[in-house]
Amino acid sequence: MTELQIESDSGSESDIDDKEDTEIGENDFDYVLMGCGSFGFSVLKELQKRGKRVLAVDSSKERVEVLKDQDYNAVIGDISDEDFLLSFDYNKINVVFVLTPNHELNKRVITKIRSISRSVFIIARAPSSKEKEELEFAGADAVITPSIAMTKMAVETLNRLETLRRVRNFKEVLNSMKDSRLAIFTHDNPDPDALSSAMALKEIAKNMGIEADIIYFGEISHQENKAMVNLLNIEVIKGDEVDLSKYQKFALVDSSAIGVNNSIPKSITLNIVIDHHPAENVKAEFVDIRENVGSTATIMTNYMVELNMVPSRILATALFFGIKSETDEFKRNARTQDFLASATLYPYVDHDLIEKMEGPAISYETLDVLGTAIKNREVYPPVLISFAGFINEKDAITQAADYLLKLEGISTVLVFGVVKDVVHLSARNIDVRINIGDILRRAFGDVGSAGGHAHSAGGQIPLGIFGEITEKDVLSRLIKEAVKKRFLNALGIEGSE
Ligand SMILES: [Mn+2]
Known part of the structure; x- marks a missing residue:
């Protein structure tokens, strides 16, 4: 077994003799598959299909001949023979598959290969999950249990059938x-x-x-x-x-x-x-x-x-x-x-x-609200407050608040506006010390409804609390002053007049 000769072309029937059948190619295979029964063969087939370079090893001369006939790389070998296992250069092999149905044999083979090479990857077959640990202990890196795989497949097939039905x-x-x-x-x-x-x-x-x-x-x-x-x-x-x-x-x-x-x-x-x-x-x-x-x-x-x-x-x-x-x-x-x-x-x-x-187009209304909110801003660094006036789309207030939060040096924003007969408030905050939801609740909870999270919050105050005023300018000023005062107070900031 020391004479290593590449055997990739099975040649014609007459060329094959026992000697050739037992030669192992050097440098030539990434995977060595030991035990090529029905399970091993299905793995071999799959690997070959994926273009992997695999050498199949089996003790049955007939089986090896059949494999070679089908253009697989295969050699006859007795894996229970330690000398045979020693004949591989494991530095050049990525993975050894140990797939015989004989658990005790698999265990011995794994132990031997592991004693020769600490690094080669070993994938082994176990009859059930009970034997899995033994093989892992012997040195297998991964253990497959065909019965479990079969069960999984059966369940998958069942799922597939349910879908079909x-x-x-x-x-x-x-x-x-x-x-x-x-x-x-x-x-x-x-x-x-x-x-x-x-x-x-x-x-x-x-x-x-x-x-x-x-x-x-x-x-x-x-x-x-x-x-x-x-x-x-x-x-x-x-x-x-x-x-x-x-x-x-x-x-x-x-x-x-x-x-x-x-x-x-x-x-x-x-x-x-x-x-x-x-x-x-x-x-x-x-x-x-x-x-x-x-x-x-x-x-x-x-x-x-x-x-x-x-x-x-x-x-x-x-x-x-x-x-x-x-x-x-x-x-x-x-x-x-x-x-x-x-x-x-x-x-x-x-x-x-x-x-x-x-990112749908901004409506003209939203743009106007944004414009008003920008123009009417009052800054008490790092807080910005703005009254957007009498508007139709309350969504625009939220968008204005989002936009104004981008302003340099600003970490807390309150934008408010009147939609029909309600003052809508929208607040944004990126200051970690402030929970803006709590602030709004504290500032406006008694005159309307307000709340939210640490970063974003909102609220509504019915216009009724400002009395019977119909003059818009007067009402605006009243709303603005009241909201500003309550908000800054809740934040602990002195509002300048
Ligand atoms: Mn849905």
Whole structure:
């Protein structure tokens, strides 16, 4: 065994004799696989398929011949013979697989190889987890138990079957809708998860020849949701403006039942319900509620995959945005399935659109409020206070507060403005010594409602407490002085007049 000759080409049948069959190539193999029975062979096959350079060792002459016939590198060898084990140069081998079904033999082989080389990586086979430790003790770096692997595979197959059954049911229910018009409801004030899920269901239905519309109650008012509908050109119908008797079938996404965060009429009977919020006793022909995913868009992406549907750029962008926003950039309740679905969608996503939806254009009103807040600022370093006046969008106050916090030397900001007959307050803080939520509560808790967290807080004061004044200038001055005084007092700062 000292004569080491590279044996990579099995040559023709007649070339093979016992001597050649027992020669071990030098420098030539990254992996040596000892014990090439049915288990060892499946590992060998997999490694070869992945382009690994593997040498198979087996004591059976017939088996080695069969392997060589199939273009595998194989030698006959008795691994119970210490001299044979010594004939390898373990410095040049990455991994030795010890995979015979004989546990005692595997243990002896591992012990011997480990005594020759401390560094070579050894992967061994154990009949069950009981023997695993023994092999690790003998020096194996990793131990595989085929029975456990089989169990895992069986469970995976079962999961796979469940998915297949679910998809089949889904298709059956959709097929039964062929001559109907389908209404796809979302919850009220639909968010990106609800909207994108409805879009996906509409697309799947369309693919099966079913006409469908997306219907919602409430408002799409948040600028991010509004931007999504506009930028992706999503066709959505307001529930109050449609004759529901036009529809024969009804689906609900991102909510599980009528009345749960939605204003769908009680008279409707749902045919399809797909959601990720925990729910019990959900009734419909087809129900898919998965609590182990972070978004309904993830479930819908899975259906697209199972149905071999490639999402359009717009749909992929919507679903990706749905998952991303529902999981708050994968920070909130994001699960493996959500990452996998996102990865599936990623190549089709229009990232420019995502960016636009995340940072939608500022409305003129917001810009005006921002302008007023900048102009009216009063600075008591490091505190900034600003009255934004009488405005329509209370969201603009929050945005002004966020913006003013960027000012050099400023760590605490309060912006307030009057919307209808309420003074809205929005505060931001990056000073670690201050809990702005507590400050607002202390300053305004007795005249209105206020509170929040250490970094951001808000509050509302009804205008009524300022009496019957209708003159805007006078009212403005009153509000400004009162709010400023209370806020600075709570902060322990002397306000200058
Ligand atoms: Mn959702």
